[in-house]
Amino acid sequence: MSVATAIHESIWIDAGPTQPELPQLERATRADVVVIGGGIVGLTTALLLQEAGRKVMLIEAGRLARGVSGCTTAKVSSQHGLKYAELASKHGADAARVYGQANEAALAWIAERVERHEIECDFRRQPSYAYVASSAQRGQVEDEVRAAVAAGLPAVLADETPLPYPVAAAVRFDHQAEFHPRKYLLALAEQLVARGAEVYERSHAVEIDADQDRVAVKTPGGRVEADYAIVASHYPFLDRSFSFARVSPQRSYAIACRIAAAPPPGMYISGDSPTRSIRAIPLDDGEELLMVGGESHKTGTGGDTERHYQRLEQFAREHWDVESVAYRWSSQDGSTLDGMPYVGRLTPRSDRVLMATGFAKWGITGGTAAAQALADLIAGRESAAAELFDPWRKTLRASAVKFVEENAQVGARFLSDRISKPGGRPIESLQPGEGDIVRHDGEKVAAYRDDEGALVAVSSRCTHLGCQVNWNSAERSWDCPCHGSRFAPNGRVLEGPAVHALERKPIEQSTA
Numbered sequence: 001m002s003v004a005t006a007i008h009e010s011i012w013i014d015a016g017p018t019q020p021e022l023p024q025l026e027r028a029t030r031a032d033v034v035v036i037g038g039g040i041v042g043l044t045t046a047l048l049l050q051e052a053g054r055k056v057m058l059i060e061a062g063r064l065a066r067g068v069s070g071c072t073t074a075k076v077s078s079q080h081g082l083k084y085a086e087l088a089s090k091h092g093a094d095a096a097r098v099y100g101q102a103n104e105a106a107l108a109w110i111a112e113r114v115e116r117h118e119i120e121c122d123f124r125r126q127p128s129y130a131y132v133a134s135s136a137q138r139g140q141v142e143d144e145v146r147a148a149v150a151a152g153l154p155a156v157l158a159d160e161t162p163l164p165y166p167v168a169a170a171v172r173f174d175h176q177a178e179f180h181p182r183k184y185l186l187a188l189a190e191q192l193v194a195r196g197a198e199v200y201e202r203s204h205a206v207e208i209d210a211d212q213d214r215v216a217v218k219t220p221g222g223r224v225e226a227d228y229a230i231v232a233s234h235y236p237f238l239d240r241s242f243s244f245a246r247v248s249p250q251r252s253y254a255i256a257c258r259i260a261a262a263p264p265p266g267m268y269i270s271g272d273s274p275t276r277s278i279r280a281i282p283l284d285d286g287e288e289l290l291m292v293g294g295e296s297h298k299t300g301t302g303g304d305t306e307r308h309y310q311r312l313e314q315f316a317r318e319h320w321d322v323e324s325v326a327y328r329w330s331s332q333d334g335s336t337l338d339g340m341p342y343v344g345r346l347t348p349r350s351d352r353v354l355m356a357t358g359f360a361k362w363g364i365t366g367g368t369a370a371a372q373a374l375a376d377l378i379a380g381r382e383s384a385a386a387e388l389f390d391p392w393r394k395t396l397r398a399s400a401v402k403f404v405e406e407n408a409q410v411g412a413r414f415l416s417d418r419i420s421k422p423g424g425r426p427i428e429s430l431q432p433g434e435g436d437i438v439r440h441d442g443e444k445v446a447a448y449r450d451d452e453g454a455l456v457a458v459s460s461r462c463t464h465l466g467c468q469v470n471w472n473s474a475e476r477s478w479d480c481p482c483h484g485s486r487f488a489p490n491g492r493v494l495e496g497p498a499v500h501a502l503e504r505k506p507i508e509q510s511t512a
Helices: 040-051 084-091 093-116 135-150 181-192 306-319 365-377 384-389 395-418
Strands: 028-036 054-060 124-132 155-156 167-179 198-200 207-210 215-218 225-231 247-260 267-270 276-282 288-299 322-337 344-347 351-359 435-442 443-449 455-458 470-472 476-479 494-496
Touching: 028 040, 040 054, 040 181, 040 365, 054 225, 084 135, 084 351, 093 135, 093 181, 093 365, 093 384, 124 135, 135 155, 135 167, 155 470, 181 198, 198 384, 207 225, 247 306, 276 384, 288 322, 306 322, 322 470, 344 365, 344 384, 351 365, 365 384
Parallel strands: 028 054, 028 225, 054 198, 124 267, 225 351
Antiparallel strands: 124 167, 155 167, 207 215, 215 225, 247 288, 247 322, 267 276, 276 288, 344 351, 435 443, 443 455, 470 476
């Protein structure tokens, strides 16, 4: 089997535990805190607040732990690539130390939770390696070791790794971990409900009203009034925060392979290009798969996205005896202007609505650290992490040029897509499994023909700010290149900041 025949689903979701459906929110209600989002940030924050005595309500647009948290590489580590030398250079040694200790504290919290509550989630300690293959980059690794050690982290310089190919140098963090994210997160959800919190699925927050005294979160079927709202929906969807314009959305890919021998022990990520992320995945029957990830690109600009999976398979076959590719999946995350997440006030004028976003693919410990910082903010406790991750921190002024460049590119794309992609093909020319911007009844539409030949057409303009969407052939979705919103072929929202579906277009059904 190759990537062409692999299961198109995250292994954590396909081979993970079954989960009973939770109700939709269909009434008006009240809570102390309403948390929007059922991934690692939302569930951890909600549990921390519920255990602190707050009345918490959590609403999730889809199903719990099936979004980005269900498509992660699931490394529980304070090693985030070659991160700390860059942090120290840009923000100073104190910032690198606070960032590192916040993520070490998150790792310790997860480990303690798993042990104390006997959560069966394949949690196991592993060393973590960030390596370079070129000797010309050895100095970068040496700088990283010095910066990480100065930040109080368990970093050592290594000249060799258990990988089946040579490296020029590596930073090794000992006593890190890996786990099954859905098993872990669904256990947190059970604890949350057992403590009296209300949790709703398929309840998409579409609007938040806030004043000095309270907030109100609206869904299509209900409304929640609360003292605080926490937007943990991966991307903040409120335009007034302009957070979507300060986060660059990136898609990346992963495959899980069966190989002839055991996968190498440990977790790995390359510091040179192209990025490769590697770890083993244990199955319930004792078998272990090899995971290879990478191939990052800005959402909506990946071209023929199938080639990203093909490159990962080629890399795996170059270095291991691959018997088959069992799973393939992709995920999306955002990178901020200055390399640190935004955790705190959604707008500088209100403490009632808080957010967490921008984990740059390190959302397991990063999201847990964010949850701890959010709980501290609501409790009024001092928090070095919350101060460092403040979305309105003064150090962001130094990133103003990058902000302007990023949004100039968005503006240019907004105009060029309308000129360079006129949708000249007739809708009838679409083949089974193909999507494209086409013409239908004199109008440009986004159309898709499924494998059985049925056509569906939707508006080609993203409901967020009107940019033209592009077809993602590997994931069969409409992706917006401006701010990362994604939609199913029928227009349903898959990922924000968009909250409204693409408009359906009436078409007369025909087959190719």
